[in-house]
Amino acid sequence: MTTKALETISVDPWDFFLEDDLATEHVERFREQEWPQMLKELKHDYSYSIGEGQEPHWVTPGTAVLYHEVINISYGKEENTGWHPTNPLPIGNAVQLLNYLKKGFRLRANVDALVNVELSETADSAEGDPYEDTPYVIPTAKGQRKFINWDAYRNYCMHRGVAPTLEPPKEILDKMANSEYYCLLHDHVFKSERAAKQHYSYYVARPPRGRGMRHATVEQMKVVKPKPKKTTTKSE
Numbered sequence: 001m002t003t004k005a006l007e008t009i010s011v012d013p014w015d016f017f018l019e020d021d022l023a024t025e026h027v028e029r030f031r032e033q034e035w036p037q038m039l040k041e042l043k044h045d046y047s048y049s050i051g052e053g054q055e056p057h058w059v060t061p062g063t064a065v066l067y068h069e070v071i072n073i074s075y076g077k078e079e080n081t082g083w084h085p086t087n088p089l090p091i092g093n094a095v096q097l098l099n100y101l102k103k104g105f106r107l108r109a110n111v112d113a114l115v116n117v118e119l120s121e122t123a124d125s126a127e128g129d130p131y132e133d134t135p136y137v138i139p140t141a142k143g144q145r146k147f148i149n150w151d152a153y154r155n156y157c158m159h160r161g162v163a164p165t166l167e168p169p170k171e172i173l174d175k176m177a178n179s180e181y182y183c184l185l186h187d188h189v190f191k192s193e194r195a196a197k198q199h200y201s202y203y204v205a206r207p208p209r210g211r212g213m214r215h216a217t218v219e220q221m222k223v224v225k226p227k228p229k230k231t232t233t234k235s236e
């Protein structure tokens, strides 16, 4: 690993939002031909240098998912819920992209569009590849997709709205063991059924009250503990 790599931020690759990771020929052609053109135009005509490694999450030729900061207003109170992916937006040329970026949209959550980033997933297994021994691998239409750690996998599940199915690492299992209810997707510990219910209700409720997403049920979030054995550790 070079020192440069340490300074850069890891982000997900451009095809993150593609269903089953299947890039159509049309999207690939658009990326090869139009994207470098857009970068050039942004730089030369608008002095806007997109950070290295930052590329829109194309979903079709000329449309891409960006990120925006979502602020919920309920009962007159504003709550910043952080950066969330947009629906596919029309981004067919440099000006369209520039307009979104000027409005505060980003190519990656939490990274300014001008900052260099590193892709969090690489296709080739170079020597000392941190992905080589990762247990977080899922099958995809293109082969497999590797995640550098549990959180990267969890984020992937979160953005796709799917439940994690891989075995969590020990620190997560420990966290679960110490809680009554636990949301694997959002890494949340709940002290009561009521709290778990609230979390669930928020995610499944229709916007603007909630997020309108699928979510594990309260029953599924209930931590099933092995039958208590006689141990010397503290028990409730």
Ligand SMILES: [Zn+2]
Pocket: 183, 184, 185, 186, 187, 188, 199, 203, 215
């Ligand atoms: Zn959750």
